[in-house]
Structures are given as structure tokens and as C-alpha cells.
Amino acid sequence: MKFLPSEYKSVQQAIQNAGLEYTDFSFVKKRGRLNIIHLPTSTAFIFFRKKATILNNDLQWQETLEYQLEYSAQKTVVATWEETLLLFKEWLSLLHGDHFRT
Numbered sequence: 001m002k003f004l005p006s007e008y009k010s011v012q013q014a015i016q017n018a019g020l021e022y023t024d025f026s027f028v029k030k031r032g033r034l035n036i037i038h039l040p041t042s043t044a045f046i047f048f049r050k051k052a053t054i055l056n057n058d059l060q061w062q063e064t065l066e067y068q069l070e071y072s073a074q075k076t077v078v079a080t081w082e083e084t085l086l087l088f089k090e091w092l093s094l095l096h097g098d099h100f101r102t
Contacts, residue, residue, distance in 0.1 A: 001032050001049050010085055011036065018092040033070075036088075038095050045091045046070040047084055 015022050026037040033048040048068045056062045067084045069076050071091045078084055 001029075001034065003027070003029075003034055007081060010081075011088065014085065014089050014092060018089065018096050020092060020096060033068075041095060043095070044071070045088055047088075 012022060015025060020038075024039050026035075026039055028035045028037060033046050036045045036047075037043070046069065050066050050068060052064045053061050054064055065079070067078050067081065069078065069084060069087060071087065072094065076087070078087070
């Protein structure tokens with residue numbers, strides 16, 4: 001999976017808007033998933049964009065897209081990048097509030 005330039009820019013902007021330092025994050029691709037790791041807390045927001053072509057009930061080929069997310073001990077699937085970005089921003093707000101610090 002490639003990290004699309006538009007996705008990268010929106011992630012970078014979300015980090016800055018959350019009042020966090022961009023340099024505190026590492027971007028690592030593991031097993032096709034992008035891991036956005038907050039280095040001070042060693043926590044990660046992980047996502048995978050899955051594209052598929054399926055045969056629908058009308059026997060027509062239909063392209064599908066979903067984002068599989070893992071963060072804060074949760075796993076979820078959403079249909080759009082906008083939903084992914086919203087959940088990423090929620091995760092960032094937890095980091096900003098130091099909920100992960102021990």
C-alpha cells in the first residue's frame with residue numbers, strides 16, 4: 001500500500017493542528033500497513049487501505065474501498081479517508097492529553 005500524498009499532507013496537518021511536534025512521529029510500513037508511531041509514548045495508529053473488485057448482485061464488477069484501522073487497542077473498518085482522518089484526530093487528542101503516559 002502506498003501512502004498517498006494527499007493522505008500524508010492531511011496527517012501532517014492534523015499533527016500540527018493538534019499542537020504536537022511532527023518530529024515526534026515515525027512512519028513505518030509493516031506487512032502492508034502504515035504505522036504512525038508517536039515516539040514519546042510508543043503508541044501507534046495503524047491503517048491499511050484495501051481495494052477490491054467484487055461481482056455484485058447485478059453481475060456487474062464493482063470497485064470497493066475500505067480502511068482497516070488499529071489504534072488505542074481498537075480495530076475498526078471505515079469506508080472513507082475522511083472517517084480515517086477523523087479517528088486519527090481523536091487518537092491525536094488522546095496523545096495531546098497525555099493519556100498514554102505512565
